[in-house]
Amino acid sequence: MSILVTGGAGFIGSNFVLDWLAQSDEPVINLDxxxxxxxxxxxxxxxxxxxxxxxxxxxxxxxxxxxxLAKHQVRAVLNFAAESHVDRSITGPGEFIQTNIVGTFHLLEACKAYWQQLQGEAKTAFRFLHVSTDEVYGSLEKTDPAFSETNRYEPNSPYSASKAASDHLVRAYHHTYGLPVLTTNCSNNYGPFHFPEKLIPLCILNALNGKPLPIYGDGQQIRDWLYVKDHCSAIRTVLAGGRLGETYNVGGWNEKPNLDVVRTLCAILDELQPRADGQPYSSQITYVTDRPGHDKRYAIDATKLERELGWKPAETFETGIRKTVEWYLANQAWVGNVTSGAYREWLEHNYGARA
Structure with missing residues (x-):
């Protein structure tokens, strides 16, 4: 038996594959x-x-x-495959519709056909775990309670709308066909192998290269930050013991405004790799025009996951962000290889006009 991981060369997927094989002898079929x-x-x-x-x-x-599925006798499918960047979805939503909605539909169809022909224990044990986002719930005001699994869906970007649609498809395949599904909705991940288009790796990279650290609007947009390896442990927990058809929110219990996040990583860089001129990295912070429809706050209530399955994150934001900065400092060759000409062109397209 084996598991099939889709999107296993991406940020969260690759961390999951690495952690899985460090703890298990069960083979991973990695489709990306x-x-x-x-x-x-x-x-x-x-x-x-x-x-x-x-x-x-x-x-x-x-x-x-x-x-x-047939060749490797797959007993579980974990779907990490997704287009996942809000800014990219604003400038080019078509890819998000194709991958996150149409792609998920085709994956569900293939898994349904495979599962239906299984027999006995193999059929009973099969699982389809869909990895999704807290952004499907929309935006919160500062005093609103955190998102629970019963919050209604109110996506505000093409990205979150496409993920909401995929969540609905997964739910429908369970209720209509009986496909044994599980869904997880996570908060903002950070950690090793994070592609540097997202806030934390982008600011680490720009800081080290003496470039502006772009902050949308006033930088007070609040996110719940989840260290990626904690997310991976939560997914393993849900796969092993989650109730079929259920959704489990996964959060880090670490709500931080974006500006505070950037100031924290600047302080760590000041300590670990100070600027040659002695100035703080925070002096590179630059405020740029906010993106359209920018959600004010996301916050995850992960009580259900802890109550039912005993999971809670191992890292605080302070320990996780330090590990993340240390990883990027130690892996500059990886950063250099992923920041291609196409990446630099996209940065200029997205941020150049906002200055």
Missing amino acids: KLSYAGNLENLASLKDHPGHIFVQGDIGDAELVAGL
């Missing part, structure tokens, strides 16, 4: 189409690992997925 954020360098340590089988391909390729 290697779009701009999918990077085999994330998995370099698994190059000769007999339990890691990488396949380049799209979750929308039903024939490919069906073949992998």
